[in-house]
Amino acid sequence: MAASREFDAGLVERAQAGDEQAREILLTRLQPLLRAFFIKRIGRKTEVDDLVQNTLLRVHGGLEDLNHADRLKAFAMKAALFELHDLYRGRYGTKERLYDPEFPPNHSERPTAAGSSIDAERALAMLTPKARRILELREYGYRYQEIAEMIGTTEAAIKMQVKRAFDKMRDALATVIVGLTLLLGSL
Amino acid sequence: MQHPFDALLFSEDPSPEQRAALREALDNDSDLAAAFARWQQARAAVRERLAADLPDHHLLVLYALDRSGYQEALTDDEAQRLDAAAADLEDALRAHPGLADVVDDIEDACADFDAVWAAHAPSSSAAEDRPARRRGQRMERMRPSTDRRAAPPSRSVSRWAWRIGTAVAVVLFVAVAVLLLQRDRSLVTLDVAEGETQVVTLADGSTVRLLETSRLTYADPDEATPFNRRVQLDGRAFFEVVPGQQGFTVETPSGVTTVLGTSFGIQADAAAMDVVLASGRVAVAPKNAPDQTVVLEPGQRSRVAANARPTTPEAVELTEALAWTGLFVFRATPLHEAATQLQAHYGVPVQVDAALADERVTGTFEQEQPLAQVLSVLATTVEADVRGDTASGYVLAPAS
Known part of the structure; x- marks a missing residue:
């Protein structure tokens, strides 16, 4: 793979050899490119600045590991993808830590008659393959709008799937509660 | 409904x-x-x-790159890790249909990167920059490990020997160069007296809020020798570093912090330094063990003692952790949380209209600033009006 004029192998090699000016030129040229890439992937979000800076830092720190100077593009692409997926994976973990004490409320921790009879396995078994796929993408860190684009549908359709899955779980639990009530009444 | x-x-x-x-x-x-x-x-x-x-999601990125024809993006070490994880990855993809969507999404991202690269950095011939295998071609998921990168071990050893040799040469060169530069350049030393705070703007536009009884030292730039984005700190300071291609380095008696463009606070003395990151990303390491690096994400803190590995980054609430700077540090902070902090500090009720409560605000404000000024800036960023006064309290509402 040959390099583009802006990122020719000679420039990369000089940067790798410690030429600060070459490194500066290289990173300066990468910056708008990375910004355009991240905006294309996640839109004009506040996270874009951090993603660009973090990717530049990753390239800056790993330039010496680049075996072939003419492979900068692939190297920068990998760095950008690592940062993008770090963002996805970190999206909800932090929020859950932040909000768990209040949201969800204490109800989720309160054992119920139905709750004791249905474990996580059964909760999972209630999900349709499509709902499970959506939930997996959500738990990976994608937003519903992004999931919709990945699956080729609308955000509203994705949310409808999630709502149906939740309603199904709710109906199943209501059936269990009625069954338990009848059972207790017959004893 | x-x-x-x-x-x-x-x-x-x-x-x-x-x-x-x-x-x-x-x-x-x-x-x-x-x-x-x-x-x-x-x-x-x-x-x-x-x-x-999928304990390491970077493996999925490497897997998708490999499948998309970007094997060259992988280092030998990454290729080996990918080979070793091949069976587990296949199992994970079978067990989680969502992960196959993620792989497709990464391949789409590769195509986006291709397009952006082509627009910003056109190649000198049409055949350049094309991966060996294109997206959607759906080759075998993973080649047998014996089939990939069968480089002889000696190649790796010789490369490492070359790397070590080069590294030693570079270190020696840099050491000599630094010594020469230090001899030629006059140093600027700023000492801040007790009870005072000094804000310094450096030659590259970065600012340093230097707290009382702190010292900042750096090489004085001139026409012949531009600012090298390297400073020494003994004490406490909050840095707002403008993005630059050359790393910005802060040395303290115990550790070294390296960044590109970000904001962070450092409290340092002879024994240790505390680093709290507000935005961007920084790498911190003990001064005498630069390889023991820990990378901080926004909202994290690490402590570096001399000759000891930095502590594992811990999550902190920024304004609280940086209270010693005398600043409010908001970074994508929900407006209602910012209002709560302002209310607690000024003792004046600050309410936020529900429509604005989740708007994110970013900014750094001195805690000595009048509340109305801070609110006015925040209101501008979220297109709101500030109503009320200090006596009755303030309300931020959508601009009329």
Whole structure:
């Protein structure tokens, strides 16, 4: 793979050899490119600045590991993808830590008659393959709008799937509660 | 029609009103509460299984790059890791249909990167920059490990020997160069007296808020020798570093912090330094063991003692952790949280209209600034009006 004029192998090699000016030129040229890439992937979000800076830092720190100077593009692409997926994976973990004490409320921790009879396995078994796929993408860190684009549908359709899955779980639990009530009444 | 528990399913950051409505709905409906508990259980189960089956999500990126024809992006070490994880990855992809979507998404991202690269850095011939295999070609998922990168071990050893040799040469060169530069350049030393705070703007536009009894030293730039973005700190300072291609380095008696463009606070003395990161990313390391680096994410703190590995980064609340700077540090902070902090500090009620509560604000403000000034700036960023006064309290409402 040959390099583009802006990122020719000679420039990369000089940067790798410690030429600060070459490194500066290289990173300066990468910056708008990375910004355009991240905006294309996640839109004009506040996270874009951090993603660009973090990717530049990753390239800056790993330039010496680049075996072939003419492979900068692939190297920068990998760095950008690592940062993008770090963002996805970190999206909800932090929020859950932040909000768990209040949201969800204490109800989720309160054992119920139905709750004791249905474990996580059964909760999972209630999900349709499509709902499970959506939930997996959500738990990976994608937003519903992004999931919709990945699956080729609308955000509203994705949310409808999630709502149906939740309603199904709710109906199943209501059936269990009625069954338990009848059972207790017959004893 | 919107149900209160829509917030539970769809909102990423429910407003206080949404929380209250949901709480009320759960209080009044035990079936709903039970379903909610199971729903959370299902989510947790999915999350745990994903984490167990895919402990390193970077492997999925490497896998997708490999499949997209970008094998050259992988280092030898990464290629070996990918080979070693091949069977586990295949199992994970079979067990989690969502992960196959993620791989497709990464391949789409590769195509986007291709397009952006072509627009910003056109190649000198049309055949350049094309991967060996294109997206959608769907080759075998993973080649046998014996089939990939069968480089002889001696190649790796010789490369490492070359690297070590080069590294030694570079270190010697840099050491000599630094010594020469230090001899030629005059140093600027700023000492801040007790009870004072000094804000310094450096030649590259970065600012340093230097707290009392702190010292900042750096090489004085001139026409012949531009600012080298390297400073020494003994004491406490908050840095706002403008993006630059050359790393910005802060040396303290115990550690070294390297950044590109970011904001962070450092409290340092002879024994240790505390680093709190507000935005961007920094790498911190003990001064005498630069290879023991820990990378901080925004909202994290690490402590570096001399000759010891930096502590594992811990999450902190920024304004609280940086209270010693005399600043409010908001970084994508929900407006209602910023208002709560301002209210607590000034002792004046600050209310935020529900429509604005979740708007994110970013900014750094001196705590000595009048509250009205701070609110005025925040209001501008979210297109709001500030109503009220110090006596009756303030309300931020959508601009009329």
